[in-house]
Amino acid sequence: MTDYAVVNPATGETVATYDTFTDAQIQDAIARATAGAEVWAAKPPAERAVVIRRIAELHRERKDELAAIMVREMGKPIAAAEGEVDFAADIVEFYADNIDKITADQPLDILGDGSAVVRRAPLGVLFGIMPWNFPAYQVARFTGPNLAIGNTIILKHAPQCPESAAALEAIYRDSGLPDGGYVNVYATNEQSADIIADPRVQGVSVTGSERAGAAVAEIAGRNLKKVALELGGSDPFIVLSAENLDDVVQAAIDARLDNNGQSCNAAKRFIIVDSLYDEFTSKFVAGLSAVTAQDPTKEDTVLGPLSSELAAERLQEQIDHALAQGATLLTGGTREGAFFAPTLLADVTPEMDVYGEELFGPAGVVYRVADEQAAVALANDTSFGLGSYVFTTDAEQAERVANNIDAGMVFVNVVLADSPELPFGGVKRSGTSREMGLLAADEFVNKKLIRIG
Secondary structure, eight states: OOSEEEEOTTTOOEEEEEOOOOHHHHHHHHHHHHHHHHHHHHSOHHHHHHHHHHHHHHHHHTHHHHHHHHHHHHOOOHHHHHHHHHHHHHHHHHHHHTHHHHHOOEEOOOSSSSEEEEEEEEOOEEEEEOOSSSTTHHHHHHHHHHHHHTOEEEEEOOTTOHHHHHHHHHHHHHTTOOTTSEEEOOOOHHHHHHHHHSTTEEEEEEESOHHHHHHHHHHHHHTTOEEEEEOOOOEEEEESOOSOHHHHHHHHHHHHHGGGGOOTTSEEEEEEEHHHHHHHHHHHHHHHHTOOOOOTTSTTOSOOOOSOHHHHHHHHHHHHHHHHTTOEEEEOOOEETTEEOOEEEESOOTTSGGGGSOOOSSEEEEEEESSHHHHHHHHHSSSOOSOOEEEOSOHHHHHHHHHHOOSSOOEESOSSOOOTTSOBOOSGGGBSOOBSTGGGGGSSEEEEEEEEO
């Protein structure tokens, strides 16, 4: 009996199953990571950088294999899967290139005589709990900065991504990391709790749902462990003015359908100023309606299936419930198995459940607002605070809106602009930490003060 299985969402076929680890295997994984931490931390940063750069190279060398696995596991269109592997490689390589900045001493100006520096030292063994929607990219965001610092990794992937988990472990093993530098575990939730509680493990990072984040944070808090949370989002896409509305509409389509609509930082709430609402919505509906969910193995596929038929059923329930409560369906709202048609709702009010929910799939809600102030108020009227998107031709307005939005990230006149050097993370119920960029290297590190008189 195992929860770890590859079930192709496009066909419903169970491709492979993997045995859940025994408790003895879990203990062995922790012991290996603990022993590896001593070896890895002792290596000079320049030597660690060589290994980390090799991890990036192996991602690129094995791109076809990794991408094909992702398509089987969660229905990602093949072109997007290949792009994800390239991005994961770029992220890992960023930390090899910047390892001197990450590990350098930080001199302090002091009031007395002598000197003081903050020296960054590794914490030791870290536990990562990763989601299914970006099997390679999510892992790279966690491992890159932490391996650069000198920490070692125990990694629990999502139960529907066991093949990705094995392929990634092989990459890290073949890179030249010491034994225990990166250890994959097929662990149950109960075993994961035991790993977090183990005194040899110094911190835990989870990317996933609010429910998963709350459960992990509770266990970590009980055991006084550092925890990093990257959770859900319901990002606003605000349109206040546009030189070319067609370009803005295409950006909205791209932002909503990326990764089959299954991204925590995807645009999900489209907030359009009154003067542009009718034209934008008409073009948006036409653009969404023109996209057909199809075979993810085809190079020209934009929208594949959701990650599972269960995921599609859950999205269908949300849409049906919204319609029962009075929302208007502008397009879509139907599915075949795990394939879900691009969907757009209107006339959603705060009394409806969907107003405060995250739609994890190719579905969104469009809202009409009177002006900038109303747009910002609606954008902030959510328990989430991950990303946000603002389209305007007014530079001063862009600055004002960016300052007033309660989110960890604001992208102005651009979508899908994530990059290795840019920090990623949110506020409110979207999380507590930052990944990517140099800020990611400050999450799990001992900022040790050394004061010399």
